Amino acid sequence: MQGEKILLLGVNHKTTPVEIREKIALSDGYDEPLSALKKIPDCKECYLLSTCNRVELLMVVEDRAEVENDIITFLFGGSLSEEERSQYLYIYYNADAVHHLFMVAASLDSMVIGEAQILGQLKEAYGYAAQLGCTGPLLNKFLHKSFSVAKRVRTETGIGSSAVSISYAAVQLAEKIFGSLKGKKVMLIGAGEMAELAAEHLVGRGVGSVVVANRTLSRAVDLAKRFNGSAVSMDERVQQLERVDIIISSTGATDLVLRKQDVKSVMRTRRNKPLFFIDIAVPRDLDPKLIEIDNVYLYDIDDLSSVVEINKSARDKEAVKAARIVDEEALKFQRWCQGRAVTPTIRDLREKVDGITRLELDRTLARMPNVNGKDRKTLEKMVSAISSRILHDPLTYLKSESCTGRDNSDMKVDVIRSLFRLDNGDDDK
Amino acid sequence: MNEISYLLFLSVLGVTFIASAAYLVFFFRQNKQVRTIARMILVASGILQTLYIASRYIQVGHTPITSQHEAVVFFAWATTWAYLSFRWRYSVKNFGTLVSVFICLLLLISTISSRELTPLSPALQSWWLPVHAGVSLVAYGFLSLAFCGGIMYLLQERELKSKRFGYFFSRFPSLDALDQLISHCLTAGFVFLTLGIVTGSLWARQAWGTYWHWDPKETWSLITWFIYLVQIHQRLTVGWRGKKGAVMAILGFAAVIFTLWGVTYLLGGVHSYAG
Incomplete structure (x- = not known):
C-alpha cells in the first residue's frame, strides 16, 4: 500500500x-x-x-x-x-x-x-x-x-445549461441573418461534440443539408450519416464555402483553418450572399478579421453567450x-x-469500538447509583478487556503478511472498513 | 370648403402623430394589441390624407400637386399607401414604426410651406399633370420605403457585426427580410420613376416642343434614375446586396430628396413651384 x-x-x-x-x-x-x-x-x-x-x-x-x-x-x-x-x-x-x-x-x-x-x-x-x-x-x-x-x-451549478443555450443562440443569430433557415446549408469543420449539438439545433429549425469536413475522413463520414449529409476532406473546405451558408468550426487545430483572403475570394462567386461563421474552437479556428468582410458574420463562444444573456462573467x-x-x-x-492505509484503519477501528463501549458503560453506570469507586474501576477494566479481545483478531488480520507475498493490504483494508462501516457519513451513502 | 379642408389637414396631422406614437409604444413594449391599434390608426390617417387631397382638388380645380405644400402632402400620401399596400402582402417586423415616423415628419414639413391656393399657370393645365407628377411622387413613396429599410438594415447590421446585442437586435427583422424589402421597393420605385420621367418628357414635347431641355429638375431626376439603375443592375448581376445595397438605397434616396427640394430652392427652373 x-x-x-x-x-x-x-x-x-x-x-x-x-x-x-x-x-x-x-x-x-x-x-x-x-x-x-x-x-x-x-x-x-x-x-x-x-x-x-x-x-x-x-x-x-x-x-x-x-x-x-x-x-x-x-x-x-x-x-x-x-x-x-x-x-x-x-x-x-x-x-x-x-x-x-x-x-x-x-x-x-x-x-x-x-x-x-x-x-x-x-x-x-x-x-x-x-x-x-x-x-x-x-x-x-x-x-x-x-x-x-x-x-x-x-x-x-448552471454550467450545463450554457452549452445547450450556446447552440440555441447560434440558431437565433442565424435567423436574424437569414430569416428562415429553410434550405440553408451547414458545413461542420471538425467533428466535435459541440458542433454536432449546434448542427442538430439548426437541422431542427429546417436547415436543408449538412456537409462535414474533417481531417480524418472516416469520422466525417460517420457524422455526416447522422444528418443525412455528405463528407468532404479538409482541403475542400474553401471550395465548399461557395455552396454553404452556415459554418461551424470546432477543430483542435492550433493554426487558423480559414483566413480572411480565403473567404474574401469566395464572396464574389457567392454573389455576396451572407456567410455565417461560428467558431467554437479553443484556440480559434477562424480568422477574427473575417468580420471585416461585408455580409460575413463571425461569432465565437463568448459572443454567442452574450446573445442568450448568460454573459461571460455569469458563466x-x-x-x-x-x-x-x-x-x-x-x-x-x-x-x-x-x-485506506493500514494505520489509520487501525486507529479508526479502535476509536469506533472504544466509542461504543464507553457509551454503553456510561449508560449502565448512570443506572447504578450505588456503585463505589472500586467497583467502577473493575467494570471499566472489564469493558476495555472485552473490546481489546474483540479487536485482536481483526487487527491481526490487518497487520498480517500475506502468504502469497503479494501486497493485498488494500483489499484487507476494504474488508475491514466496510465490515465495521468506518466510512459512513462522509460521502454518497 | 376652406374650413373643411383646413380641419381635414389638422386631423391628418393629429391622426398621423397618434399613429406614429402608437407604433413607438409598440416598438418599446412589443405588445401585439398596440400594434393592431397603431395599424388601424395609420389606415385612418391614409384615408384622411386621401380626403384632404380630394378637398384640395375641389378647391383648386386641378390635382393638388403644384405647390410645395401640396407636393409634400402627396409624397406623404404616396408613402402611406405604398406602405399599406406592401404591408398587405407581407409583414416586416417593426417596419411600420420607422415608416410612420417618416410620414409624420413629411407632414410636419408640409406645415412649414404655405397652404395658400395658387392658380395654375396655363402651361401646366393639362391631364399630363396628375399623371406625370403623381407617378413620380408614388415612385418617391416606394423609394422612401427602401430608404427606411436601408436605415434599419444598417442599424441591425451594426449590432450583428459589433456583437453587442442591444435594443434593436430583438426588435428589428432579419437582415434577409430587410434586404428583400429594399429590393422589392427599389424595383417598384424604379418602375414608377421611369414612368414619371417618360410621361414628363412626353408632356414636355407637347407643351414646349422638345422632349428634354436640361432643366435642373430633369437633370437631377435623370441622375437619380441612373443611381437606381446602376444599383439594380449591380444587384442582379454581381450581387450588390446586404450592406452595399442598403447604403445605395440611402444614397439614392438622398438624390431623390435633392431633386425634390434641393433643386427647387437652389437651382430653380421650370419645375419651381409657385410656393
Whole structure:
C-alpha cells in the first residue's frame, strides 16, 4: 500500500495540437490497448479514456521510476522525441490526479465548458476497463466518485445549461441573418461534440443539408450519416464555402483553418450572399478579421453567450462554483484514500469500538447509583478487556503478511472498513 | 370648403402623430394589441390624407400637386399607401414604426410651406399633370420605403457585426427580410420613376416642343434614375446586396430628396413651384 500511487497521464486539446492527438488517439476500440496496459509490470489498475479532444491514462502503480517511462512509451509508441513528449504530456500524481479527473468529468476541462458528452464517454470507457478487469478497488471507487462529482456539479451549478443555450443562440443569430433557415446549408469543420449539438439545433429549425469536413475522413463520414449529409476532406473546405451558408468550426487545430483572403475570394462567386461563421474552437479556428468582410458574420463562444444573456462573467461564476465543488470533492476523496492505509484503519477501528463501549458503560453506570469507586474501576477494566479481545483478531488480520507475498493490504483494508462501516457519513451513502 | 379642408389637414396631422406614437409604444413594449391599434390608426390617417387631397382638388380645380405644400402632402400620401399596400402582402417586423415616423415628419414639413391656393399657370393645365407628377411622387413613396429599410438594415447590421446585442437586435427583422424589402421597393420605385420621367418628357414635347431641355429638375431626376439603375443592375448581376445595397438605397434616396427640394430652392427652373 505504501508504495502505491495514482498516476494520470494525458494529452488534451489545450496542450497538444490535433496532429499529435490523432497519432495517439485510439481508433480501434479500447480492448487492445487496455490488455496491453495490463501487462506493464507493476501496473495494478488501469483505465483509459480516448475522445477526439483528449487521451487520458489513469493507473494505480507501484512507486517506481521506470513504470512511468514504460507508460509514456506505450502512449506515444516511440513516434515522438523526448522533448516533444515533455512538451505535450501532462502527468499528475495522487491528489492532483484526483483533481484533474474530477475537472474532466465535471466538463470544466472541456473545449466547451459544461458540455455533457464527456461524462458519457468517461462511463463508456469505464465499462470497457471494468469488463476486462483492469480496474480494482481504488479506481472503481475513484471513477464512481468522479461520476457523482459530475452529477453534483451539473445539479448545483448552471454550467450545463450554457452549452445547450450556446447552440440555441447560434440558431437565433442565424435567423436574424437569414430569416428562415429553410434550405440553408451547414458545413461542420471538425467533428466535435459541440458542433454536432449546434448542427442538430439548426437541422431542427429546417436547415436543408449538412456537409462535414474533417481531417480524418472516416469520422466525417460517420457524422455526416447522422444528418443525412455528405463528407468532404479538409482541403475542400474553401471550395465548399461557395455552396454553404452556415459554418461551424470546432477543430483542435492550433493554426487558423480559414483566413480572411480565403473567404474574401469566395464572396464574389457567392454573389455576396451572407456567410455565417461560428467558431467554437479553443484556440480559434477562424480568422477574427473575417468580420471585416461585408455580409460575413463571425461569432465565437463568448459572443454567442452574450446573445442568450448568460454573459461571460455569469458563466465564469458558475465555473468558479463548479471548481469549488471539484476542490471540495477532491479533498474528501484524498481523505478517503489516506484512510485506506493500514494505520489509520487501525486507529479508526479502535476509536469506533472504544466509542461504543464507553457509551454503553456510561449508560449502565448512570443506572447504578450505588456503585463505589472500586467497583467502577473493575467494570471499566472489564469493558476495555472485552473490546481489546474483540479487536485482536481483526487487527491481526490487518497487520498480517500475506502468504502469497503479494501486497493485498488494500483489499484487507476494504474488508475491514466496510465490515465495521468506518466510512459512513462522509460521502454518497 | 376652406374650413373643411383646413380641419381635414389638422386631423391628418393629429391622426398621423397618434399613429406614429402608437407604433413607438409598440416598438418599446412589443405588445401585439398596440400594434393592431397603431395599424388601424395609420389606415385612418391614409384615408384622411386621401380626403384632404380630394378637398384640395375641389378647391383648386386641378390635382393638388403644384405647390410645395401640396407636393409634400402627396409624397406623404404616396408613402402611406405604398406602405399599406406592401404591408398587405407581407409583414416586416417593426417596419411600420420607422415608416410612420417618416410620414409624420413629411407632414410636419408640409406645415412649414404655405397652404395658400395658387392658380395654375396655363402651361401646366393639362391631364399630363396628375399623371406625370403623381407617378413620380408614388415612385418617391416606394423609394422612401427602401430608404427606411436601408436605415434599419444598417442599424441591425451594426449590432450583428459589433456583437453587442442591444435594443434593436430583438426588435428589428432579419437582415434577409430587410434586404428583400429594399429590393422589392427599389424595383417598384424604379418602375414608377421611369414612368414619371417618360410621361414628363412626353408632356414636355407637347407643351414646349422638345422632349428634354436640361432643366435642373430633369437633370437631377435623370441622375437619380441612373443611381437606381446602376444599383439594380449591380444587384442582379454581381450581387450588390446586404450592406452595399442598403447604403445605395440611402444614397439614392438622398438624390431623390435633392431633386425634390434641393433643386427647387437652389437651382430653380421650370419645375419651381409657385410656393
